[in-house]
Amino acid sequence: MASIRQDKVASLIRRDLGEILQQKSTDILPGKMISVTVVRMSPDLSFAKAFVSIFPSEDPKEELLTLRGHTNEIRFELGKRVKNQLRIVPEIGFMIDDSLDYAERINELLS
Secondary structure: OOOHHHHHHHHHHHHHHHHHHHHHHHHHOOOOEEEEEEEEEOOOOOEEEEEEEEEOOOOHHHHHHHHHHOHHHHHHHHHHHHOOOOOOOOEEEEEEOOHHHHHHHHHHHHO
């Protein structure tokens, strides 16, 4: 169970990552919309696992690899935004959020 501090930092990171990816999505994945759905922080706040949703997505694994290739520049931008709130800028790990696909599949099975 996450602490209150972890939840607050995760919320800050999610908001700032969403804005950064919105600005840089044309450079990273042209023609795609990238949104951050959930961020989970490690207990020491040094690692953030960000779950992203990419729309439209033909090959999610390839798009995720492209996004991971830009992790350093995204972390640099994040550091400029959170420098006054956090002592350490967390490492970022990107994961595909497939909860919508899972819900759609369950819905199809129930129909």
